[in-house]
Amino acid sequence: MSSLDIRQFFTAWLEAQSLAFDATFEPWLEGMREHRFEREELLVSAGQASTRIFFLASGLVRLFYTTPEGKERNKAFFGPFDATGAVSAAMTKQPAPFSIEALAPVTAVSVDFAAMLEQVQT
Numbered sequence: 001m002s003s004l005d006i007r008q009f010f011t012a013w014l015e016a017q018s019l020a021f022d023a024t025f026e027p028w029l030e031g032m033r034e035h036r037f038e039r040e041e042l043l044v045s046a047g048q049a050s051t052r053i054f055f056l057a058s059g060l061v062r063l064f065y066t067t068p069e070g071k072e073r074n075k076a077f078f079g080p081f082d083a084t085g086a087v088s089a090a091m092t093k094q095p096a097p098f099s100i101e102a103l104a105p106v107t108a109v110s111v112d113f114a115a116m117l118e119q120v121q122t
Contacts, residue, residue: 003034006034007021009055012081016081028115031111033109035106035110036108037102037106040101041101042101042102043061043108046066046097046099048096049093049096052085052113053085053111054085054108054109054110055110055111056084057108058106058107059079059104059106060078060103061084061102062074062103063075063076063077064101075098085110086098
């Protein structure tokens, strides 16, 4: 299994958002990590701390809430070149209110939200 070129992927991701890679994004690369998730594997679990934002290179994920009775309610679906994560939880340093599950094998690049925010504010 080959490793994803994070710089190349993130540059392409930015271009898909009509942005260009420049020196501003360079510090983000240092904290970025590649992840691979199998089908039905959780990227984020409800009730647990989640500080990473995921940039999806391939695959499909769903965000869902689980009711106290155990029923699942879909919140959203994301695929390649989307970004996702429990952003509000990362911002407030609270547990994630929902889970994120791979519906197909996923390759993603993640960055720590606090580190990303710190770079934006400097």
